[in-house]
Amino acid sequence: MRNSSGNSFMQRSALLTLIMGAALLSAAARVSAAGDADAGKKLFPQCAACHAVGEGARHLYGPMLNGVTERPAASAEGYSYSDAMKRSVEEGLVWDDATLDAYLESPMSYISGTKMAFAGIPDEGQRQDMVAFLKRIATDGTGVVEEISQAEQADSSPVAEEEPRPLARDTVVPEHGVLHLGRAALPEEVAAWDIDIRPDGQGLPAGSGSVEAGVDIYDTQCAMCHGVFGEGEGRWPVLAGGFDSLTDERPEKTVGSYWPYLSTVFDYVRRAMPFGNARSLSDDEVYSLTAYLLYLNDLVDEEFTLSAGNFDAIAMPNVDHFIDDDRMEEPQYAAIEEPCMQDCLPGSAVVTQRARILDVTPDGGGDDDAAGGSID
Amino acid sequence: MASSNDKTIESGARRQALKNGLRVGALMGAAGGAGLTVSGRAAAEASPDPLITEVQDWNRFMGDGVDANPYGKPSVHESDAVRRTVSWLTAENKSSINFTPLHKLDGIITPNGLCFERHHGGVATIAPSDHRLMINGLVDTPLVFTMEDLQRFPRENHVYFLECAANSGMEWRGAQLNGCQFTHGMVHNVMYTGVKLKHLLAEAGVSPRGKWLLPEGADPSHMTRSIPMEKAMDDCMVVFKMNGEALRPEQGYPLRLVVPGWEGNMWVKWLRRLEVGDKPWHHREETSKYTDLLADGTARRFTWTMDVKSIITNPSPQAPILHGRGRTVVTGLAWSGHGTVSRVDVSIDGGRNWKTARLDGPSLSKSLHRFYHEFDWDGSELFLQSRAIDEKRQVQPSKEALRKARGTNSIYHNNGIQTWHIRPDGSAENVEVS
Ligand code: HEC
Ligand code: HEC
Numbered sequence: 001m002r003n004s005s006g007n008s009f010m011q012r013s014a015l016l017t018l019i020m021g022a023a024l025l026s027a028a029a030r031v032s033a034a035g036d037a038d039a040g041k042k043l044f045p046q047c048a049a050c051h052a053v054g055e056g057a058r059h060l061y062g063p064m065l066n067g068v069t070e071r072p073a074a075s076a077e078g079y080s081y082s083d084a085m086k087r088s089v090e091e092g093l094v095w096d097d098a099t100l101d102a103y104l105e106s107p108m109s110y111i112s113g114t115k116m117a118f119a120g121i122p123d124e125g126q127r128q129d130m131v132a133f134l135k136r137i138a139t140d141g142t143g144v145v146e147e148i149s150q151a152e153q154a155d156s157s158p159v160a161e162e163e164p165r166p167l168a169r170d171t172v173v174p175e176h177g178v179l180h181l182g183r184a185a186l187p188e189e190v191a192a193w194d195i196d197i198r199p200d201g202q203g204l205p206a207g208s209g210s211v212e213a214g215v216d217i218y219d220t221q222c223a224m225c226h227g228v229f230g231e232g233e234g235r236w237p238v239l240a241g242g243f244d245s246l247t248d249e250r251p252e253k254t255v256g257s258y259w260p261y262l263s264t265v266f267d268y269v270r271r272a273m274p275f276g277n278a279r280s281l282s283d284d285e286v287y288s289l290t291a292y293l294l295y296l297n298d299l300v301d302e303e304f305t306l307s308a309g310n311f312d313a314i315a316m317p318n319v320d321h322f323i324d325d326d327r328m329e330e331p332q333y334a335a336i337e338e339p340c341m342q343d344c345l346p347g348s349a350v351v352t353q354r355a356r357i358l359d360v361t362p363d364g365g366g367d368d369d370a371a372g373g374s375i376d
Numbered sequence: 377m378a379s380s381n382d383k384t385i386e387s388g389a390r391r392q393a394l395k396n397g398l399r400v401g402a403l404m405g406a407a408g409g410a411g412l413t414v415s416g417r418a419a420a421e422a423s424p425d426p427l428i429t430e431v432q433d434w435n436r437f438m439g440d441g442v443d444a445n446p447y448g449k450p451s452v453h454e455s456d457a458v459r460r461t462v463s464w465l466t467a468e469n470k471s472s473i474n475f476t477p478l479h480k481l482d483g484i485i486t487p488n489g490l491c492f493e494r495h496h497g498g499v500a501t502i503a504p505s506d507h508r509l510m511i512n513g514l515v516d517t518p519l520v521f522t523m524e525d526l527q528r529f530p531r532e533n534h535v536y537f538l539e540c541a542a543n544s545g546m547e548w549r550g551a552q553l554n555g556c557q558f559t560h561g562m563v564h565n566v567m568y569t570g571v572k573l574k575h576l577l578a579e580a581g582v583s584p585r586g587k588w589l590l591p592e593g594a595d596p597s598h599m600t601r602s603i604p605m606e607k608a609m610d611d612c613m614v615v616f617k618m619n620g621e622a623l624r625p626e627q628g629y630p631l632r633l634v635v636p637g638w639e640g641n642m643w644v645k646w647l648r649r650l651e652v653g654d655k656p657w658h659h660r661e662e663t664s665k666y667t668d669l670l671a672d673g674t675a676r677r678f679t680w681t682m683d684v685k686s687i688i689t690n691p692s693p694q695a696p697i698l699h700g701r702g703r704t705v706v707t708g709l710a711w712s713g714h715g716t717v718s719r720v721d722v723s724i725d726g727g728r729n730w731k732t733a734r735l736d737g738p739s740l741s742k743s744l745h746r747f748y749h750e751f752d753w754d755g756s757e758l759f760l761q762s763r764a765i766d767e768k769r770q771v772q773p774s775k776e777a778l779r780k781a782r783g784t785n786s787i788y789h790n791n792g793i794q795t796w797h798i799r800p801d802g803s804a805e806n807v808e809v810s
């Protein structure tokens with residue numbers, strides 16, 4: 001979506017093509033001439049959280065910026081740009097002094113939809129310094145530090161000069177706490193990580209999802225492991241069925257037969273599934289999948305739509321069958337007594353069981369599927 | 377003069393003969409696996425031991441110099457002392473488990489490379505400079521710490537065992553796996569260096585309504601568990617070192633939670649967040665998993681403490697007795713999530729009679745303890761058992777008692793007494809006896 005403000009890229013480039021090329025060039029020259037690359041370097045820490053520069057620089061959240069003015073826009077190899085950025089390139093975006101200046105002034109209004117979630121540099125002089133600095137960094141990463149002429153190099157130390165470290169006495173000690181360590185977390189940071197949900201619904205995001213929408217997502221992203229009906233392929237976990245099996249010799253503990261709370265399904269799918277691609281589902285997709293898992297367990301019908309609004313209306317069948325830890329009341333622990341030391345059992349020991357299926361021990365080469373135990 | 381010379385020669389020859397005997401015995405053992413035993417007397421008649429009479433390669437030729445292994449490795453002769461897995465337990469190895477080779481170890485410390493692993497989304501690779509620990513929820517100031525920040529808190533060193541709640545879980549329905557590595561190898565014991573959790577929480581300022589803590593991992597499983605605030609404020613730690621060196625990646629590098637005496641799943645690895653709340657979260661690993669299903673279909677939840685337990689590590693199915701009758705050392709490990717182990721008893725007759733074993737090495741709270749029981753084996757079959765008693769006077773129960781109280785579907789918290797059947801040839805098998 002194109003931003004309607006006057007300086008969006010499209011409008012600007014259309015305007016620029018109407019102007020004489022010479023005028024454009026001189027405008028660019030003017031911007032660059034004013035910039036001081038060393039001053040720009042000092043401003044770079046505000047970019048460094050997302051961008052690396054210098055030899056061996058890698059992509060961080062943003063692409064590495066070596067030679068960014070020498071390469072076509074949005075062309076760093078191995079970096080996945082936003083669709084908005086790619087579209088701008090198709091529409092003719094080229095990084096030069098003017099376009100960089102505009103982007104850095106307000107990235108999100110210049111290219112609406114860009115992933116560069118950065119407020120921008122309001123000061124024109126600082127932007128010019130930054131552009132001059134970016135232009136100095138070559139594709140191989142040299143130029144972060146200004147090349148020292150050979151004469152200068154001869155009488156300076158062979159080690160490249162580093163930024164002087166700030167004096168310890170000038171560093172800021174935060175107010176909070178006892179030892180004043182760490183820094184305050186920003187609300188955006190807490191929001192990015194705090195995804196947990198409780199049975200009372202605390203943490204549920206806005207949104208909704210239907211059984212119908214869940215079918216497709218489940219079939220394409222979950223069924224290959226958990227089975228089309230939640231029956232589990234091979235040894236992958238079973239997600240549905242197993243009702244009234246909890247007292248059986250082989251109980252089947254599933255979302256439907258065992259899990260006490262629906263919030264756990266939403267929370268777990270959102271934090272850990274699909275296995276191998278965690279955190280890739282949107283909130284609506286997680287609502288849909290949660291609804292669909294209810295459906296696979298015969299707990300709702302196919303018309304059902306789940307949202308934060310009706311979340312607490314769903315009672316899970318096994319909710320009342322959990323008790324708190326009372327192991328210490330079991331006979332073997334409750335009676336604290338000295339254990340027997342002599343003639344504790346009659347007769348001599350009789351073997352009642354041998355390592356049941358010797359062959360399940362690894363390296364034994366036996367029948368794996370005959371194994372009777374489980375770890376989770 | 378002459379007589380004293382004679383004596384020297386005589387005693388030298390005796391020593392030689394003795395060594396030959398041992399050597400042959402060892403060879404027999406190695407070759408025959410469990411099949412033994414050779415009489416020491418008969419071997420004494422044999423020819424001199426070439427390992428003594430001949431100059432060996434390692435006596436003559438120099439080996440590696442310094443720096444052959446900038447990070448040292450075990451001897452090539454210890455290639456058997458490795459973690460092992462049981463492939464049929466899980467669908468694939470990114471969410472799986474392997475086991476510590478307890479029968480290869482002695483003392484109480486587990487070497488870092490042998491500590492068992494359990495992952496739910498593979499081993500996360502995190503540069504310490506990229507790692508952050510956040511504290512949020514019911515606190516005065518939500519905070520973010522870098523690894524450097526954490527180094528500035530007061531550090532402590534403690535040795536603690538970590539046992540998976542499912543250790544011995546495959547044995548609920550009866551003897552199944554042949555080797556203490558597989559029946560009991562989901563435990564390790566390490567000296568941790570780190571910071572008490574209470575110092576970190578004080579920095580953020582916990583609200584009086586904050587009764588529960590939710591640690592969360594940075595790996596793709598984003599592991600979470602609910603921990604009551606009293607435990608968090610008591611002995612829990614956030615650690616960055618194990619046995620003196622940086623945490624191993626598979627143990628949560630660069631940062632893990634330590635919850636002494638409580639089940640291993642709570643010791644969140646790759647720890648990135650601690651949230652303070654007023655209620656527990658009932659997340660997947662404390663509902664679907666790590667709840668103990670009882671015979672009547674109800675399930676216990678929040679069964680955090682690892683109860684008193686012990687295991688004889690040698691002899692055991694992977695470590696048979698190779699030396700024949702005579703002096704025999706039985707050794708093993710004991711631990712309790714309730715504190716120190718005060719005593720271990722050993723039975724060689726399947727629980728009829730017990731003798732108190734010798735505890736050796738440091739006795740630390742919520743740490744493994746090492747015990748030994750030395751005796752003269754007459755060569756007849758043995759039913760070896762060990763029984764630990766902790767500082768709260770809790771006695772390790774029999775498997776029968778546990779099954780009577782819980783049934784066989786609990787999976788977790790099986791701390792029953794283990795029996796090894798030692799056959800007259802010295803081989804050992806996992807059995808149950810009445
Ligand atoms: C919050 C993270 C973040 C910050 C801070 C940030 N950027 Fe970016 N930057 C990005 C991302 C992400 C992209 C890729 C944009 C896209 O794909 O939409 C980007 C793209 C760019 C590009 C285009 C790269 C190319 O290959 O075409 C330049 C130039 C740039 N940023 C410069 C800067 C400068 C200079 C600063 C500091 C003043 C800065 N950025 C601060 C995240 C950031
Ligand atoms: C590549 C195989 C795979 C795919 C695809 C997959 N899962 Fe899973 N799922 C697993 C594994 C493995 C576990 C257990 C992980 C563990 O215990 O660490 C699991 C566990 C679960 C559980 C908890 C089961 C229990 O009994 O505790 C739920 C619920 C679940 N997955 C839902 C989903 C949903 C919904 C999708 C699709 C978005 C999905 N999974 C995709 C492999 C997969």
